[in-house]
Amino acid sequence: MKRGVVIVAASLLLLAAAGCGSSSSSSSGGTTTEESGGGGGQKTIAGVQANDHGTKAVEDKGKTEVELDDFYFKPTVLEGKAGQKVTLELKNEGNTEHSFTIDSQGIDKDIQPGDEAEVTVTIPKSGVVSFYCKFHKSSGMAGALAVTGQSGGTGGMTDTGTTTGKGYGY
Numbered sequence: 001m002k003r004g005v006v007i008v009a010a011s012l013l014l015l016a017a018a019g020c021g022s023s024s025s026s027s028s029g030g031t032t033t034e035e036s037g038g039g040g041g042q043k044t045i046a047g048v049q050a051n052d053h054g055t056k057a058v059e060d061k062g063k064t065e066v067e068l069d070d071f072y073f074k075p076t077v078l079e080g081k082a083g084q085k086v087t088l089e090l091k092n093e094g095n096t097e098h099s100f101t102i103d104s105q106g107i108d109k110d111i112q113p114g115d116e117a118e119v120t121v122t123i124p125k126s127g128v129v130s131f132y133c134k135f136h137k138s139s140g141m142a143g144a145l146a147v148t149g150q151s152g153g154t155g156g157m158t159d160t161g162t163t164t165g166k167g168y169g170y
């Protein structure tokens, strides 16, 4: 009898908490990125879970700047013409050492905090090529080279912006 009262009281409290808590729900679970429900900016790029900081077309002439930070590449996906050679200017703006590594192209460049480095990469003929930081790949520090216009279909990259879904009522 006593226990039933307690349970009812508890569930009333829960209801009350749920009712007024929704307006000010700023408790987003701390700083871990274990399961970011869409807002955290993680996506699977070329089969690698990566912290997404945008897609950019590479420069036709000149260098394309890529920022290395703790712990992401920005831009994260570089798009160019199939087979195009691209010079990347890598800038480590983080507080720890990072690397720019592409296994299939024999590239493995270590960059100290505040330093810059240049690498020449090749946009794949089709699909995507994964690059990553060998120190922080498991933290989602990865990205990809992709052929312009093909990134939506290949390698499991999710292309946002094309999901309209609703609104076709006309």
Ligand SMILES: [Cu+2]
Pocket: 071, 097, 098, 099, 133, 134, 135, 136, 137, 141
């Ligand atoms: Cu790193």
